[in-house]
Amino acid sequence: MKIKFLTIFWLLLAILSFLYGVLIAGIRSGTKFFLIWFLIGIIFLSFALVVHFQVWATISKTLKFIFLGLVIIVSGFMIFTLANIFTHFNDQAKPQLDYIIVLGAQVKNNAPSKVLKFRLDQSIDYLYQNPATKCIVSGGQGENETQAEAIVMQAYLIKHGISQERIILESTSISTKENLENSYKLIEESSSIGIVTNDFHVFRALKIADHLDMENVYGLAAKSTVFYLPNNLLRECLAYFKFLIF
Incomplete structure (x- = not known):
């Protein structure tokens, strides 16, 4: 009974991963990140087969130890990263900042994508409430874009x-690090700065800002679409791992 339950459990997770990957692919974000959900689906499917055919019992203790160790390390890192992401999920900065930097995202047909529109709408609200604040829009032109994100x-x-x-336009950046690095050069010394990006992205953006020795920096979180949140959170965890390594 336990074997049957676990087989069905891993099989359901595999099916959900494949379906989610198909749906994410359908939004045509311009990246191939959706493929990771097919990889996750294959991993879950493998777990289902291992349980169903009772392969685990035939694996040596050494391999079991290594596998479980990797699972613990990866899970621990994911939990730690997600906890930090959610800590900054509702950052609203402080009033009367000297500058806000709006991080670019994909544009479609010379108009902001939904993700970018959330960032811009949050920026508009802040700029109306703080009329002395200046705004740097940061984003270059991607391969699948007809003009720089900053212009849009x-x-x-x-x-x-x-x-x-x-x-203020900054229209050459193609990554979050470049967004912040290039925008910081346009800012007067000792200024207070808000970084406007989606809730799931604030933590990493602030970490990158700290790495660049940017001072007096605050997060200003824009909302995001709940359906795409698992994809965005997974991408952020992997991007943060890359940031730590490189």
């Missing part, structure tokens, strides 16, 4: 009533 972001802000004189 600037147009969106102006359309929604933000004066062009308050907006």
